[in-house]
Amino acid sequence: MARAEASPLTTHVLNTGDGVPASRMALSLHRLDHNLLVWSLLTVGTTNEDGRCPGIIAREAFTPGMYKLRFETGQYWESMNQTTFYPYVEIIFKITDPDQRFHLPLLLSRFSYSTYRGS
Template structure:
């Protein structure tokens, strides 16, 4: 049963295993922000996707500031947990937030040999 609770996080994601046509459940991921002065990534949070392929609480509205962010998805571990191999050990999606009062949905469509993303709504 999927989650119908709307996330309060201004950054959300939804991971779909397109090879099997199911949500990518229990995929580890992490959210990072680029420090513009040091040019290094700072870890904000870590989590796992739920039974619907979502990780609803990535960041609070108060913690969101304009800047460059990335979500790192541990795709290799996910496929390994299913007893399969994958060409991509991880996927990093880097994006820029210019207005912190908006919401940002960053979906990932993944198979063992490909992935795609887009800015969702």
């Protein structure tokens, strides 16, 4: 993981069904290679006790392009002996100005999720 203070991309996963942060959820960040039309893995991480994953990517590695943030929601729910309809959630987004900060929260329950671009 990149250093937390240098990351232009942040996330916060909230288990809205239980009203708690979604801690210990595995996630990964990918970038689309436009020439090959395949996703390249950039980094992996796990949410902390507050449901955040600091330092996802360093500013110098964050360039314009198409990205995917994948959350391993099935493993998260299984770790709590619960089932879910969604085995994973992928948020695909396009970066045109990497000098901005981007916050991508994931609001999650076992049978629904939502996301938005924060700042």
